[in-house]
Amino acid sequence: MMATFKYFGYFQDQLAPLRPLERNKDDILLFFKLYNPEKEELRYVGRTFVKAGGRPLDILEKLNEMAGFQQSEDLFLFEEIKFEPNVMCEYIDRRATFRASQLEDGDIICYQKAFKEEEDKYRYPDVPSFLEYVRGRQVVHFRRLEKPKEDEFCLELSKQHTYDDVVEKVAHQLELSDPSKIRLTPHNCYSQQPKPQPIKYRGVERLSDMLVHYNQMSDILYFEVLDLPLPELQGLKSLKVAFHNAKTEEVSVHNIRLPKQSTVGDVINELKGKVELSGPIAELRILEVFYHKIYKIFPLVEKIENINDQYWTLRAEEIPEDEKNLGPQERLIHVYHFTRDASQTNMVQNFGEPFFLLVHEDETLAKVKLRIQKKLQVPDEEFVKWKFAFLSLGRPEYLQDSDVVATRFQKRDTYGAWEHYLGLEHADSAPKRVHQLNQNRHTFEKPVKIYN
Template sequence: MLVHYNQTSDILYYEVLDIPLPELQCLKTLKVAFHHATKDEVVVHSIRLPRNSTISDVITDLKTKVELSNPDTELRLLEVFYHKIYKIFPPHEKIENINDQYWTLRAEEIPEEEKNLGPHDRLIHVYHFMKDPNQNQQIQNFGDPFLMVIREVETAAEVLERIQRKLRVPDEDFSKWKLAFISMNRPEYLQDTDVVSARFQRRDVYGAWEQYLGLEHTDTTSKRSYTANQNRHTYEKPVKIYN
C-alpha cells in the first residue's frame, strides 16, 4: 500500500515524458493565451524553453505557432489576473520566475496606433465592470481587459465611439453602457464632453490597474449561448487549448 499525506492508496500514477527527465528539468513550460487582433477565439499554447530564456524568446517561439493578421505584426506579453492587466512584460525579462499557475499570460498583437504615440497621448487600461448589489455596490470586474490610446483633447463621446468599433457592440446594447474614470475602486462617471486624458494626470497611484477607464454594463458571460460566443461584444472570447 502507498501512503501519501496520511492517505493510503493502492493506485500509483505516472506520466510518460516526451523527453528525458534531466533535459525536462532544464526547461520551463508556460501556457500563453494568444488573442488575435480580429478573430474572436483565444488559443492557448504551451511554450517550452530553457529556463534562462527571455520574454523575447517566448514571443519568437509563439510566432511560429499562431496566425498573425500581418507578418510584420509585433506581439507583447501581458500578465492578467481577475480581469485586470497587472504587467506588460519587457522583452529582456527572464522567464524562469514567471508563475502562470495563478496569473494568465496573454499574448496579443500591438495595434499600429500604439507605435506612434504623441507627447501627450496616453496608453490606458480599460476594464469592464458592474456594481454588485449584494456587496454594497462594490465594483466587480469581468470580461477581457484591454489597453487603449487616448489623445490629448479626446472627449468621452469620441473614446466611446472608438471602443464600440473595437468591441463591435450593437447600438442597442452599447446605449446602455456607461463610461467612468475609476481610481482606487471609486467610479467618476464621465459626460460626453469631458476630456478623458485630463482624468489621468495623477502619478501617485499604486499601479495602472488602480486608475483606469471603466465600462459599466451587465455581465452576460454566464448567460450567453454558443451563437453569442461568436460575437466579440460578449466581452470574453471563447478559448481553444493546444498542448
C-alpha cells in the same frame, strides 16, 4: 501479489480455546509461524514446550512436521520481537541454547526453508524483510492529474520504496517503457486537490516523503505521462500563453517550452510561428493578467525562468500600430469591464478581458466610446446601455460624453496603473466558465469583489 500476515491474536481459523499443555519447571512455551517467500505469507502453525537448555537443532523435525515439510528439510529461524514502532526480528543461532538466545515463555519464532540458489527470485526472501514490508505497506490510489477526482488504478507499495521504485511500478502498470516520462504530484489533504508543484525528478527519497502533508499521511498520488523524460523537461520552462485577437477575444492557448534562460522575446518568436498575425511585420507583446486586470507588460529581455504562470494568466496580443510610438499628447490607459450589484450599490465586480487603449490629451469620452465600440464590435442596441466611469481603487466616477478622458489619468501612478482605469459598466453576458490556462496546476478565473 497481495502478501498475507497473520498476527499472534488471530492464529486460529476458529477462535476455540487452546488446550493447556503439560510442562516441567525448565520448559519454555514458544509459538511458531511459518513464512513462505513464494506466496509472501506468514501464518501460525503451532506451539510447543522446549527445554531452556535445549537447542533449535533438537526440534527441527517437529517444526518440519508442523509445516508439512520433509523431516530432513533445513530451516532458518528468527525471533519476532516487536512490530512497532520499528520491526525487530533477529536471526536465531540453531546451535545455541534457547536460554543463551534469551528466549522466554510466549516468544514467537518464525521459520522458513533455508536458502538455496533461489533467494534472489523473491521480493522478500526472509522473515525480517517481509515484516519490514508489511509495516511499510501502503495501498496508493493513483489519479491522472487532469482527472483529480477519479482513481485510475491502485498499487500496493512500500513506504520505503525509492522514487525510482515508484515510477517504475507506475510505468509498468501503464505499459510505458520509459519510467522517466512519469511525473508525480502530491495530494493536499486539506484542499483535497493536487499540490501546485509536482515532484521533481528524484526530488524525494521514499514513497513516504511523497505522501506526507504536514502532519497527515495521504494515500493519493497524481501522475502525468510526459512527451519528454522528466530530467530533460526540468531543464526547460513551460509557459501557457493565451493568444487574443484585436477584439480581446481568446483565440488559442499555446504551451511554449524553452530553455530556462530564454527570454520573453524568445517566447514571442516561438508564438509567431503558431498564431495568425495581421502581417509579416506585426509585433506581439505578452501581458500578465490576474482577476481581469492587466498588471504587467513583460520586457522582451526578461528571463522566462522568473515568470509565474501558476496563478497569473499570460496573454499575448498584437501591438496596434498607433501604440508603437506614443507621442507627448497621447496616453495608454487600462480599460476593464465591471458590474455593480443591484442589492449592494457600493460593490464593484470586474469581469471579462481587460485591454489597453490609446487616448489623446484632448479626446472626449464621446470619441473614445466610438473607438471602443468599433474595437469590441458591440451592436448599437447593446452598447447604448453601457456606462463609462473612471475608477480609482474600486471607486467609480461616472463620466459624461463631454468629459476629457486623459485628464483623469494624470499623476495617478501611486498605487499602480491597474488600479486606475476606464471602466465599462454593463451586464456580464458571457457564459460562466472555469478557465484553466495551466491545466495541470489548477488556476481558476473568478470575479473580484471590491468594497468602498
